[in-house]
Amino acid sequence: MAAECARQGAAFHGKLAIMPGVPGPTLLEAERITRRTPEGETLLADVSLTVAAGERVGIEGPTGAGKSLLLRALSLLDPIEGGALEFRGSPLADGDVPAYRSRVAYLHQSPALVEGTVEENLRLPFALRIYRDRSFDRERVVELLGALGQEPSFLAKQKGDLSGGERQVTALVRLLQLAPEVLLLDEPTAALDPGSTALAEELIVRWVEAGERAAVWVTHDPAQADRVATRWMRLAGGRLAPADDRGRNGGEE
Amino acid sequence: MEATNYIELSYWQVGAAALLILVNGAISMVLKLGLEKRLVTAAVRTVIQLLLIGLVLQWVFSHARWYVVVAMMVVMALVAGVAAVRRTDRRYPGIWLNAILSVWLSSWVITAAALFGIVDVDPWFKPQYAIPLLGMILGNTLNGISLGLDRLGEELTGRRSDVEGLLALGATRWEAARTPLSRAVRTGMIPIVNTMMVVGIVSLPGMMTGQLLAGVDPAQAVKYQVVIMFLIASGTALGTVGVVLLSYKRLFNHRHQFRYDLLTKA
Numbered sequence: 001m002a003a004e005c006a007r008q009g010a011a012f013h014g015k016l017a018i019m020p021g022v023p024g025p026t027l028l029e030a031e032r033i034t035r036r037t038p039e040g041e042t043l044l045a046d047v048s049l050t051v052a053a054g055e056r057v058g059i060e061g062p063t064g065a066g067k068s069l070l071l072r073a074l075s076l077l078d079p080i081e082g083g084a085l086e087f088r089g090s091p092l093a094d095g096d097v098p099a100y101r102s103r104v105a106y107l108h109q110s111p112a113l114v115e116g117t118v119e120e121n122l123r124l125p126f127a128l129r130i131y132r133d134r135s136f137d138r139e140r141v142v143e144l145l146g147a148l149g150q151e152p153s154f155l156a157k158q159k160g161d162l163s164g165g166e167r168q169v170t171a172l173v174r175l176l177q178l179a180p181e182v183l184l185l186d187e188p189t190a191a192l193d194p195g196s197t198a199l200a201e202e203l204i205v206r207w208v209e210a211g212e213r214a215a216v217w218v219t220h221d222p223a224q225a226d227r228v229a230t231r232w233m234r235l236a237g238g239r240l241a242p243a244d245d246r247g248r249n250g251g252e253e
Numbered sequence: 254m255e256a257t258n259y260i261e262l263s264y265w266q267v268g269a270a271a272l273l274i275l276v277n278g279a280i281s282m283v284l285k286l287g288l289e290k291r292l293v294t295a296a297v298r299t300v301i302q303l304l305l306i307g308l309v310l311q312w313v314f315s316h317a318r319w320y321v322v323v324a325m326m327v328v329m330a331l332v333a334g335v336a337a338v339r340r341t342d343r344r345y346p347g348i349w350l351n352a353i354l355s356v357w358l359s360s361w362v363i364t365a366a367a368l369f370g371i372v373d374v375d376p377w378f379k380p381q382y383a384i385p386l387l388g389m390i391l392g393n394t395l396n397g398i399s400l401g402l403d404r405l406g407e408e409l410t411g412r413r414s415d416v417e418g419l420l421a422l423g424a425t426r427w428e429a430a431r432t433p434l435s436r437a438v439r440t441g442m443i444p445i446v447n448t449m450m451v452v453g454i455v456s457l458p459g460m461m462t463g464q465l466l467a468g469v470d471p472a473q474a475v476k477y478q479v480v481i482m483f484l485i486a487s488g489t490a491l492g493t494v495g496v497v498l499l500s501y502k503r504l505f506n507h508r509h510q511f512r513y514d515l516l517t518k519a
Contacts, residue, residue: 078510094507
């Protein structure tokens with residue numbers, strides 16, 4: 001683990017690790033994000049969220065509350081009708097968006113994989129311009145797969161033969177190998193069995209602690225919430241509010 | 254071309270041919286296909302539409318000024334652009350303008366190359382050449398454009414998660430859109446390529462057949478047909494690439510976002 005910390009940390013300026021409980025520098029700052037449909041219906045209303053290094057922000061809310069929309073807005077996949085987004089204190093110009101997305105990585109709930117083997121899917125990002133200076137590191141990928149309970153032979157599996165959970169594992173490894181700084185996770189363990197879920201949670205928590213990193217984690221499962229999040233927010237009716245009372249009253253109001 | 258090399262048709266000859274529609278009518282009645290009404294409408298439309306375009310062409314041919322021919326060519330390009338979009342399933346705001354622009358520019362550029370360069374017509378606006386050349390290029394370009402647009406809409410809808418997955422990984426809008434774009438262009442260009450593969454073997458192209466009927470020497474008719482094939486192929490390629498790129502500009506913004514919300518079912 002220490003070796004991994006050193007290796008990952010070397011890619012970042014400054015500290016190798018954040019002490020738990022001590023907030024690091026602000027990574028992501030969303031201010032009054034608003035999303036509306038063309039018909040004028042408000043989907044996200046003045047959503048503000050600040051994510052500092054070392055934080056794992058859990059987001060809960062009923063189905064249809066806009067949790068996925070919020071993550072999509074944070075990864076700039078959708079145009080927003082109002083508000084602003086800053087990364088490490090700077091606003092984002094249009095041309096910065098691909099680089100931003102490589103550092104603030106969004107993991108879709110049912111990730112899209114291309115036809116071919118798992119390895120081909122893991123190699124896919126390196127064909128993109130943004131990763132042109134990096135190359136596929138098989139050893140590293142095997143290490144990540146191992147942490148998620150998968151053998152190296154998993155790399156040769158065909159997309160069509162993957163279960164929903166295996167697709168999520170593939171997509172998670174595809175992201176983590178790229179060493180992003182902020183993970184935007186949309187129910188990343190929804191299709192995993194309890195054993196694999198525990199491994200994924202552990203891997204992501206360790207991941208965040210291994211550098212100036214953070215995660216925003218959308219989940220339906222209150223128990224997972226308690227395990228992984230350092231802070232809780234609730235999204236309801238397009239509004240985001242702290243949910244510090246969570247756990248004491250089961251998250252109901 | 255001499256105009257006396259073929260048998261001139263009178264209206265009663267045309268009427269006699271029109272009576273052949275009774276064959277279709279009889280079949281429809283015997284087999285209870287219920288097509289009688291449609292057959293009458295189709296027959297009447299064929300006659301009226303062709304008579305009208307005949308009148309228009311006759312007028313244009315007898316008023317062979319450059320502005321008359323250009324006006325006619327503008328109308329033809331507009332109609333083709335509209336027809337191209339009408340055949341698509343998924344549309345976005347601006348699709349009409351994009352289709353009309355693509356059809357117009359590509360067909361005019363290629364027709365101009367033919368009139369001023371390859372065929373070297375004097376004067377260039379001689380309707381006998383300008384109108385049929387443009388017409389044939391337009392007909393095929395519009396086909397390529399509508400096929401390309403349709404496929405693009407289908408690809409972007411069916412592969413939305415692939416496109417967004419790539420964007421989320423840090424792909425530029427171009428990297429994310431490239432596969433759907435090239436598939437759309439390919440689809441638009443395939444029919445003309447296929448036609449070129451089998452032309453003369455499976456069928457004789459319409460223009461060549463027409464020239465043969467008009468008494469033109471087969472060697473000349475073939476030369477014209479070869480020229481036309483390449484004009485059509487290049488016009489289709491330009492038009493399809495044009496409309497696909499314009500659509501890309503419209504559906505992927507500078508913030509590298511895929512505006513899926515703009516695509517709606519027609």
